[in-house]
Amino acid sequence: MRAWRDAAVEGVLCWSPRCVLELGVGSGLLLARIAGGVEEYWATDFSSRVIGRLREQVAGAGLADRVRLRCQAADDLSGLPRGRFDTVVLNSVVQYFPNVEYLERVLDGVWELLAPGGRIVLGDIRRASSLRVLQTGVQRVRHPDAVPAVLRSAVEQAVLLEKELVVDPDWFVRWAGRAGGVAVDVRVKDGSAHNELTLHRYEVVLHKPGTAEPLPLD
Template identity: 40%
Template sequence: PRVARAVPAPGGRLRVTPEPAAISATPVPGPLLREHLEHWAEVYDWVYGTGEGRHADDLDLSGWRDSVTGAPLPREHMREWIDRTVELILESNPRTVLEAGCGTGLLAHRLHGSLEGYVGTDVADTAVERLSAAGLPRTGFVRAAAHEVDSPTVRRATDAVLGPGARPDCVVLNSVTQCFPNLDYLAAVVRGALDAVADGGTVILGDIRHSALVERHFTDLERARDPEAPEEVIADRVRGAIAEDEELSFAPEAVREIVTGFHRPVTISTRARTMKAATELTRYRYDLVLHLGTPSGGRAEPPVEYLPWSGPERLVAAARAAHAGAPLVVHGIPNGLVGESPESPGALAA
């Protein structure tokens, strides 16, 4: 059976709890998980097949659209989004990269020249076939889902490109976690990626939807679509949008829980998208970098002081003190991108 429980819910809905085995990724994918992955494969095969956002071989933005207008996201903003992601990946100086969910190759085209080897996987045949035909040096592309980074198919590709038995220095999952069915699948993928990466390497989860910002995101969308609507109407629409939201979102704490007790030492750093434009890709999303071992290669020293946010001026003074050798953690910083504070984020750069 695929359903463990089904109970009536408000609004004439039916709340269904699937059998755990039906949606599990291990030891073998359950039937509902297979259906979920095939659904996304069909979606992206169609999206990539249209080529509607294909500006160049290395800039295919098919599927990247504004949630309010439905129009393609500005090309210059997407270029900056890509550049920041590439910088994040290369920050740890990897020689080899495995990207799960490589899509149209926005990262592959920009990474391969800086690497000794790159392997990309995707569930969409169209993406894999097109990138394989591009003939990028020191690359390989295969059809595989995110939980299959250690599958025979992917291992054959990494053996051929990275070297027999070689592990990648960095495993990248950028802008794919929103397509995952649940946190259990996320856990299976994260642990699989951590097992696959080389000692001292990194796993990067990029462009993650933050669960604490989902309500704010939908509220901003509804206000942009209908600025004159009463607050109670907006609130009702937001509740409906959240109830129908099929994409996964999670906070950094979810990943911290996943890696707790992992058999290899892992440290996590949370990153905001540092971009000029304030759009939905910067306001409501973030990146996580998982390091096998501490980033410095040794044991991280605990901070000597926790400082609550009280404005940019005090933060600047505290940062100067920290620069002199006193570790510091500042908490409670308002998110200026989503209007939590009248202060501009640019004030911190002054």
């Protein structure tokens, strides 16, 4: 998990951000490592308890002058300045969105908050096309002596009952095509460990015109 956190932080800091917005700040793992080195760090979360705790921690760390915390859902962007942020972060929260329509609504709104040349950094996206492979490994561990038919049934049931959002990279390419002028950077997750985080999740960076030119894939 330390390697996971360090990679997530580096995935943001590599762009040398100055004004950051994080949607779904949670326990503040990224905020704690990034806020001290930027001019402004805005963060939202739907939990008032989370925001209250973070406000105390931010004040204790002497960062209250540059950190702004708001209690609101990811698709509620009211009160956030348009065209201000060079980096918007959604790290390990997309899987908790109810559906891709919600994700699309969030991205559409966030795009308006980005300054020219800014980017949206999405971390820990669960890959839909590998879900069955992932569940096969999980069910083999849970039922090591199961015959193939029983194992297949357990896998199919697990896939059917999956509650977290899974999205393939092509979805972001299609969103970018609809939005227009978006450079899509899809990355495998860093790490040498052989686990779900490195094998079945990926990162996406969506660039607003000004920092990267889209490359044709044909």
